[in-house]
Amino acid sequence: MKTEQDVIPLDFEKPLIALAKQIAELEEKALNNGNKKIVNDLKNQYEKVKSQIYKNLSPIEKVKIARHVQRPYALDYIQLISPIWIELHGDRTGKDDSAMVGGLIEIDGQTLMAIGTQKGRNIKENQKRNFGMPSPEGYRKALRLFYHAEKFNMPVITFIDTPGAYPGLEAEAHNQSQAIAMNLRELAGLTVPVIAVVTGEGGSGGALAVGVANRVLMLENSVYSVISPEGCAAILWRTRDKAKEAAEALKITAQDLLRLGVIDEIIPEVEGGAHYNPSLTSQCLIAAIKKHLSELQKLTPSEVKNDRQDKIRKMGAFISV
Amino acid sequence: MGLKDFFKNRQLKKAEKLQGKIALNGSVNGHDIKTPPPICDDVLCSLWTKCQSCKELLYTSDLKKNLSVCKNCGYHHRLTSQERIDQLVDYGSFIEIDENVLPDDPLNFVDLKPYKDRLKEAAKSSGVKEAIITGYGNINNSPVALGVMEFQYIGGSMGSVVGEKITRLVESAILKRLPVILISSSGGARMHEGILSLMQMAKTSSALKSLHEAKLLYISLLTEPTFGGVTASFAMLGDIIMAEPQARIGFAGRRVIEETIRQKLPKDFQTAEYLLENGQIDMVVPRTSLKNTICDLVRLHKQNHKPIGSNNGKGIFHEMPILARI
Ligand SMILES: [Zn+2]
Numbered sequence: 001m002k003t004e005q006d007v008i009p010l011d012f013e014k015p016l017i018a019l020a021k022q023i024a025e026l027e028e029k030a031l032n033n034g035n036k037k038i039v040n041d042l043k044n045q046y047e048k049v050k051s052q053i054y055k056n057l058s059p060i061e062k063v064k065i066a067r068h069v070q071r072p073y074a075l076d077y078i079q080l081i082s083p084i085w086i087e088l089h090g091d092r093t094g095k096d097d098s099a100m101v102g103g104l105i106e107i108d109g110q111t112l113m114a115i116g117t118q119k120g121r122n123i124k125e126n127q128k129r130n131f132g133m134p135s136p137e138g139y140r141k142a143l144r145l146f147y148h149a150e151k152f153n154m155p156v157i158t159f160i161d162t163p164g165a166y167p168g169l170e171a172e173a174h175n176q177s178q179a180i181a182m183n184l185r186e187l188a189g190l191t192v193p194v195i196a197v198v199t200g201e202g203g204s205g206g207a208l209a210v211g212v213a214n215r216v217l218m219l220e221n222s223v224y225s226v227i228s229p230e231g232c233a234a235i236l237w238r239t240r241d242k243a244k245e246a247a248e249a250l251k252i253t254a255q256d257l258l259r260l261g262v263i264d265e266i267i268p269e270v271e272g273g274a275h276y277n278p279s280l281t282s283q284c285l286i287a288a289i290k291k292h293l294s295e296l297q298k299l300t301p302s303e304v305k306n307d308r309q310d311k312i313r314k315m316g317a318f319i320s321v
Numbered sequence: 322m323g324l325k326d327f328f329k330n331r332q333l334k335k336a337e338k339l340q341g342k343i344a345l346n347g348s349v350n351g352h353d354i355k356t357p358p359p360i361c362d363d364v365l366c367s368l369w370t371k372c373q374s375c376k377e378l379l380y381t382s383d384l385k386k387n388l389s390v391c392k393n394c395g396y397h398h399r400l401t402s403q404e405r406i407d408q409l410v411d412y413g414s415f416i417e418i419d420e421n422v423l424p425d426d427p428l429n430f431v432d433l434k435p436y437k438d439r440l441k442e443a444a445k446s447s448g449v450k451e452a453i454i455t456g457y458g459n460i461n462n463s464p465v466a467l468g469v470m471e472f473q474y475i476g477g478s479m480g481s482v483v484g485e486k487i488t489r490l491v492e493s494a495i496l497k498r499l500p501v502i503l504i505s506s507s508g509g510a511r512m513h514e515g516i517l518s519l520m521q522m523a524k525t526s527s528a529l530k531s532l533h534e535a536k537l538l539y540i541s542l543l544t545e546p547t548f549g550g551v552t553a554s555f556a557m558l559g560d561i562i563m564a565e566p567q568a569r570i571g572f573a574g575r576r577v578i579e580e581t582i583r584q585k586l587p588k589d590f591q592t593a594e595y596l597l598e599n600g601q602i603d604m605v606v607p608r609t610s611l612k613n614t615i616c617d618l619v620r621l622h623k624q625n626h627k628p629i630g631s632n633n634g635k636g637i638f639h640e641m642p643i644l645a646r647i
Pocket of ligand 1: 392393396
């Protein structure tokens with residue numbers, strides 16, 4: 001587990017870091033002169049500043065937390081919630097895309113199919129994981145595993161943390177669009193329960209392609225959007241510098257999406273974000289998964305499918321006269 | 322009655338006369354050859370149009386009569402949704418549905434301009450209420466459920482209304498057991514409705530899952546341009562996928578890809594012909610043979626409900642020896 005010292009601070013956390021440093025210095029002095037009052041006052045102030053920063057995070061600050069390089073990824077959560085992990089590889093037609101992982105896990109004596117986008121933490125890892133941006137082959141691997149889950153009556157749990165589907169020459173040549181579209185259609189037809197968890201960045205169609213679910217959960221500081229704030233700003237504001245404004249306008253936070261009826265539950269994180277305490281976050285995550293799964297497993301297979309399709313059917317806001 | 326109405330009435334009368342004649346003459350190959358009124362009247366349209374590809378000056382009425390395909394270079398000019406319907410559907414047979422499903426502003430979205438203002442401007446400049454028209458019509462006497470996207474309306478972007486109208490169209494096609502034809506022209510999901518636009522990808526795809534299970538035919542026609550969330554949902558789910566010549570079709574935009582991979586892309590990248598070569602679509606269909614191709618496909622997909630030999634030779638080639646067909 002990480003201590004606060006191990007965490008790489010974000011810009012808006014810098015006042016806290018400065019304060020913590022000051023406290024540490026004064027504490028050392030206090031050991032000599034016994035002046036504990038100043039230290040205690042500072043500690044109080046630290047707590048105040050801390051809760052002020054974290055309680056009032058702006059959408060763009062949440063984007064930064066969601067993209068934090070130390071944020072737990074799919075494979076981290078999988079290790080934390082399941083005693084077993086048997087990874088299954090490949091789309092069976094030409095490639096194994098490491099930006100999408102999938103395999104078998106076990107929760108309370110039940111086998112689940114776990115599928116997730118997977119980022120890397122350094123250059124080498126990201127060469128392999130392509131910054132968590134799946135290729136068509138990644139989506140087709142996921143599709144193969146959806147069918148596998150359907151055949152063996154395994155609930156599906158997906159972990160979503162991706163900037164989006166990879167925009168590349170080969171990805172287009174191999175039909176990125178069709179790979180995503182097929183997953184949308186086929187996920188809608190599964191009769192096993194599907195639970196999707198947005199753990200970091202929910203990047204547009206590339207995220208939705210593993211996100212059509214009976215229950216969609218979001219970690220408290222994760223975001224989910226039709227387009228990245230930077231991409232939206234570049235098009236609508238004609239400059240990427242307006243990402244902050246775009247992040248606000250797009251309504252991308254977990255709290256916004258709950259209000260819009262797109263997600264079902266927000267999973268709490270510790271102050272500052274899941275990377276400060278991944279195991280605590282994973283405990284909240286597993287509790288939520290179990291709760292929703294037990295509800296869904298009361299339904300018949302066709303009810304499970306209808307439940308998902310009814311949920312998707314309601315999405316949207318329009319005027320009907 | 323304004324000048325425009327006067328000419329419209331005159332055209333309608335001409336067409337009625339024309340149809341009267343055709344009814345007497347019968348039909349060819351079982352295809353009714355009802356002709357719509359002349360699309361363009363020289364008095365109303367500007368006389369000349371410059372081809373967007375070869376820059377040749379074309380007589381506007383000639384261009385319109387040639388389905389907006391340049392006679393000089395073959396470039397397929399973008400059509401409005403109404404022009405598309407006029408070209409594809411038997412004259413007078415189109416019945417629009419859900420025309421009063423209208424856009425809302427669920428996020429109170431404001432960029433350089435409020436979304437509400439953009440909606441008003443789009444309706445004014447395009448003459449349509451949203452980025453898709455849906456309804457029923459006949460294609461050479463064969464009924465279909467048809468959705469045509471309108472690029473003039475905020476780049477044909479898919480928001481809640483587009484998703485809802487497609488979903489309703491597919492649902493009613495299942496009830497009426499009709500084939501579905503969707504004609505795409507879109508920049509992708511509409512940013513101004515945020516996540517709700519993204520969800521329309523799931524909604525339309527889910528409806529198409531039901532259509533698929535109902536074993537009904539879905540033909541997707543991709544036209545210039547089709548990108549993003551539209552390509553990555555209903556547009557790529559056709560049982561048959563066709564595209565118009567030279568149409569640009571893809572997931573990510575060319576500029577985004579070039580910035581990502583830091584190299585220039587080949588010139589034909591993401592064209593209809595490129596997609597055909599890469600196995601992504603069934604065919605590239607010139608506009609002049611589009612109606613008959615769709616008609617043939619619809620017919621070929623619905624006649625196998627009876628055993629062979631029981632159709633009384635109604636199939637066009639039924640009585641011909643196999644060799645004669647080749
Ligand atoms: Zn030309």
